[in-house]
Amino acid sequence: MLYREAGQFKTSYSADQAIFPIAQDRWGVLLFLLIAFAVVPFFLTDYMTNAVLMPFLVYAMAALGLNILVGYCGQISLGTGGFMAVGAFTAYKLMAAFPGMDMILVVLLSGTTTAIVGVIFGVPSLRIKGFYLAVATLAAQFFLVWLFNKVGWFYNYSATGQITAPARTALGFVISGPEATPAARYLFCLSMVTVAALAAKNVVRGRFGRNWMAIRDMDIAAELIGVQPLQAKLSAFAMSSFYIGMAGAMFFGVWLGAAEVTEAFGITLSFLILFMVIIGGLGSILGSFLGAAFLVLLPIILKTIMVDGLGVLSVTAKHVEILTMGVLIIFFLIVEPHGLARLWQLTKEKLRLWPFPY
Amino acid sequence: MHFRKLLLGMATAALALPTLASTAQADLIIPSLIYRTGPYAAGGIPWGNGFNDYFAMLNARDGGINGVRVDVRECETAYNTQQGVECYEANKEGALVMTPRSTGITYQLIPRASVDEIPIFTLGYGRTSATDGTTFPWVFNPPVTYWDGASVMINYIAEQVGGFENLAGKKIALVFHNSAYGKEPIRTLESLAETYGFELVQLPVDHPGQEQRATWLQIRRDQPDWVLMYGWGVMNQVAIQEAASIRYPMDHFIGVWWSGSENDVLPAGAGADGYLSATFSAAGTDFPVFAEIMTHVYDAGNGAGERERVGEVIYNRGLLEAVIISEAIRTAMELTGKTDDLTGADMRMGFEHLNITAERLAELGLEGFADPIAVACANHTGSGRAAIQQWDADTGTWSMVTDFIDPDHELIARLIAEDAEAYRTENSITATACN
Numbered sequence: 188m189l190y191r192e193a194g195q196f197k198t199s200y201s202a203d204q205a206i207f208p209i210a211q212d213r214w215g216v217l218l219f220l221l222i223a224f225a226v227v228p229f230f231l232t233d234y235m236t237n238a239v240l241m242p243f244l245v246y247a248m249a250a251l252g253l254n255i256l257v258g259y260c261g262q263i264s265l266g267t268g269g270f271m272a273v274g275a276f277t278a279y280k281l282m283a284a285f286p287g288m289d290m291i292l293v294v295l296l297s298g299t300t301t302a303i304v305g306v307i308f309g310v311p312s313l314r315i316k317g318f319y320l321a322v323a324t325l326a327a328q329f330f331l332v333w334l335f336n337k338v339g340w341f342y343n344y345s346a347t348g349q350i351t352a353p354a355r356t357a358l359g360f361v362i363s364g365p366e367a368t369p370a371a372r373y374l375f376c377l378s379m380v381t382v383a384a385l386a387a388k389n390v391v392r393g394r395f396g397r398n399w400m401a402i403r404d405m406d407i408a409a410e411l412i413g414v415q416p417l418q419a420k421l422s423a424f425a426m427s428s429f430y431i432g433m434a435g436a437m438f439f440g441v442w443l444g445a446a447e448v449t450e451a452f453g454i455t456l457s458f459l460i461l462f463m464v465i466i467g468g469l470g471s472i473l474g475s476f477l478g479a480a481f482l483v484l485l486p487i488i489l490k491t492i493m494v495d496g497l498g499v500l501s502v503t504a505k506h507v508e509i510l511t512m513g514v515l516i517i518f519f520l521i522v523e524p525h526g527l528a529r530l531w532q533l534t535k536e537k538l539r540l541w542p543f544p545y
Numbered sequence: 546m547h548f549r550k551l552l553l554g555m556a557t558a559a560l561a562l563p564t565l566a567s568t569a570q571a572d573l574i575i576p577s578l579i580y581r582t583g584p585y586a587a588g589g590i591p592w593g594n595g596f597n598d599y600f601a602m603l604n605a606r607d608g609g610i611n612g613v614r615v616d617v618r619e620c621e622t623a624y625n626t627q628q629g630v631e632c633y634e635a636n637k638e639g640a641l642v643m644t645p646r647s648t649g650i651t652y653q654l655i656p657r658a659s660v661d662e663i664p665i666f667t668l669g670y671g672r673t674s675a676t677d678g679t680t681f682p683w684v685f686n687p688p689v690t691y692w693d694g695a696s697v698m699i700n701y702i703a704e705q706v707g708g709f710e711n712l713a714g715k716k717i718a719l720v721f722h723n724s725a726y727g728k729e730p731i732r733t734l735e736s737l738a739e740t741y742g743f744e745l746v747q748l749p750v751d752h753p754g755q756e757q758r759a760t761w762l763q764i765r766r767d768q769p770d771w772v773l774m775y776g777w778g779v780m781n782q783v784a785i786q787e788a789a790s791i792r793y794p795m796d797h798f799i800g801v802w803w804s805g806s807e808n809d810v811l812p813a814g815a816g817a818d819g820y821l822s823a824t825f826s827a828a829g830t831d832f833p834v835f836a837e838i839m840t841h842v843y844d845a846g847n848g849a850g851e852r853e854r855v856g857e858v859i860y861n862r863g864l865l866e867a868v869i870i871s872e873a874i875r876t877a878m879e880l881t882g883k884t885d886d887l888t889g890a891d892m893r894m895g896f897e898h899l900n901i902t903a904e905r906l907a908e909l910g911l912e913g914f915a916d917p918i919a920v921a922c923a924n925h926t927g928s929g930r931a932a933i934q935q936w937d938a939d940t941g942t943w944s945m946v947t948d949f950i951d952p953d954h955e956l957i958a959r960l961i962a963e964d965a966e967a968y969r970t971e972n973s974i975t976a977t978a979c980n
Contacts, residue, residue, distance in 0.1 A: 233634050233637070233661075234634040234635055237630055237631070237634045238630065238631040238634050238635065242627065283971065286973075336723065343971075345967070346673075346674075346728065346729065346731075346732050346964055347648070347652075347672075347725035347726075347728050347729055348724075348725055348728055349649075349652045349725045351652065351656070351968075351971065351972065353971055353972050353973065354972070354973070364656065364972070365656035365657050365659065365660040366660060443626065443627070443630065443653060444653065444656060444657075445652045445653050445655075445656070446626075447626070447648075447649050447652070447724060447725045449723060449724050449751070449752055450625075450626055450649045450724060450725075450752070451626060451649075453752075487631065494620075500619070501579075501581075501619045501620055501621040502579075502581035502582060502619070502621055504621070505581070505582045505621040505623065506582065509582070
């Protein structure tokens with residue numbers, strides 16, 4: 188009834204090719220963004236920012252990046268944690284060396300460095316495929332973490348190998364270090380993620396995205412119709428790593444403010460982000476956000492309900508949470524193997540006919 | 546769709562609940578960030594139990610501290626930094642002190658705590674240079690730091706070999722957890738190696754430390770005269786088992802205080818007999834306070850853990866942590882004259898004037914349990930003294946084999962000044978004055 192596109196005519200190609208061709212979607216997203224940008228910042232608490240919104244935004248950024256590589260180009264990667272570490276350590280070196288540098292630039296440059304590293308580790312993808320590539324990227328994960336733990340230059344020879352983010356600004360607002368206000372940090376990450384998601388959405392609909400999907404669906408056929416695997420695969424690695432590097436920079440610089448490479452960027456992080464992509468929906472921008480939300484918010488919600496609401500011991504709550512998360516992941520993968528994004532799509536199809544299905 | 550609604554409902558509930566919970570009572574709120582799950586749960590469980598039991602005893606026996614009940618709020622971190630941050634944010638409202646219980650989480654909280662004005666208390670772990678109270682006004686790390694520990698162990702070795710001059714040419718291996726925690730002693734040991742002319746062999750072990758074949762093969766080949774260990778969790782027991790299997794002399798193998806509990810030595814059985822570890826609290830239940838805990842907590846059925854495990858090394862350390870916090874609260878109450886509405890700033894004052902003398906320990910039923918602890922504004926650690934304890938596999942007990950040993954104060958002070966200076970430059974802050 189409410190969600191019906193009857194009467195919405197498209198009179199130009201650009202209208203037909205819009206990201207949200209249906210007016211309700213368009214207004215819905217704009218309203219959502221308006222609330223996120225203009226309303227939420229006034230109601231932020233430290234807890235909401237540090238425990239809920241920042242992890243959501245940072246992981247959404249990382250999931251976006253990994254989705255480009257795994258979901259759109261079909262190249263399995265287990266090196267996400269290592270690539271985030273590249274982003275984080277680049278950000279740290281830049282923040283320490285150039286105190287006046289704007290954080291936007293820091294994050295972009297961290298992404299760029301990671302893109303270069305990602306391309307280097309993406310080269311084997313031209314010869315090896317599938318699980319074998321997963322193992323090759325696993326090597327990247329372990330190598331990068333080892334490197335940042337071993338070579339003192341990366342952590343400025345601090346006694347413990349911990350890196351700590353000093354206070355730095357973006358457009359004049361302090362967004363890192365303990366003095367940064369929750370609103371400034373939230374808006375910074377939100378802006379970065381919004382722009383990144385918009386860019387990703389457009390890239391995957393364009394020539395690059397089509398090349399990636401052709402490679403994903405059948406690489407030999409793609410080659411026959413003129414897609415260059417070298418260009419397609421390496422560009423996917425570059426763009427994916429660029430996003431993951433930005434996520435790493437925000438993870439360290441804006442969200443946590445301190446990191447230890449072995450603890451923060453281990454293999455579990457790689458798996459976590461891969462799960463976000465799979466649960467959210469492979470090959471879907473919305474899926475990256477849904478997957479990140481699912482894996483970030485659900486444990487916190489479960490914990491809050493059990494510990495604060497029902498007065499369960501925190502350790503019992505943790506056990507139940509681990510169990511519930513596992514069960515829910517299996518449940519969703521059985522009910523909807525294509526992820527939460529597909530579930531949303533089906534919901535929309537049903538909504539079109541609601542309340543009078545044929 | 547139903548699920549979505551459910552989620553929405555749950556989310557609303559989740560947002561509403563913390564506000565309900567934080568409607569403050571007049572209790573003394575002490576969040577306890579602990580890990581009873583995850584890779585280091587074996588260490589976290591007795592630690593949390595000792596901590597909870599002492600406060601439970603105070604509440605049951607005296608109705609709290611000076612009549613104000615203590616509300617220990619446990620939050621599960623699983624030794625994970627991000628969950629630690631979540632716990633911190635969820636529990637900082639009205640909190641008197643934070644106990645991160647992980648070096649990684651401590652580093653996260655150090656900058657936040659000074660803004661939120663909540664003291665961080667790291668008992669024998671965390672950032673060593675926090676000893677410099679002028680740079681880290683909100684962080685307290687009594688009674689001893691990792692650097693003190695490394696120095697104490699070298700001093701013990703020197704005593705065993707008949708003086709510092711005999712250290713020259715000796716080979717000392719350091720087996721360490723390859724993380725911020727394990728790397729802590731390296732700089733101290735390097736300086737000491739330079740001074741005394743012994744050779745330091747560094748052998749990192751990656752998290753979680755189950756695989757140490759290569760490490761111990763190297764030890765068998767290199768034949769170091771002494772082996773020091775900075776490990777935690779499963780790494781400890783694997784190392785002790787491996788050492789036993791290559792027949793490394795156990796009385797030349799010294800762990801830091803986190804590498805010397807029952808969990809670590811029991812799996813190696815008789816092979817672990819004679820293993821040494823540094824410590825700053827006694828093991829066992831031969832202190833009057835344990836009778837009080839039994840009467841008021843365990844007999845009432847309120848014990849946090851199993852009765853038989855009271856008195857284990859890490860349990861006792863959790864208890865000492867609780868003792869230090871409760872004494873800091875008493876000090877803060879005395880200084881401010883307040884009883885119920887203490888703040889983080891009052892608590893910081895309490896820590897800065899903390900003085901637990903030997904007499905006070907005896908009053909608390911803990912005579913000889915620990916070295917007297919005296920903290921000051923400029924020195925957040927105190928004496929930095931630690932003792933060496935030894936495991937007897939036959940009786941299954943830890944016993945101290947030395948008195949409390951002084952570290953090389955001059956060297957440690959110099960290293961701390963350097964590190965604090967580096968921290969100040971990196972974060973562009975200035976040292977606060979102490980008066």
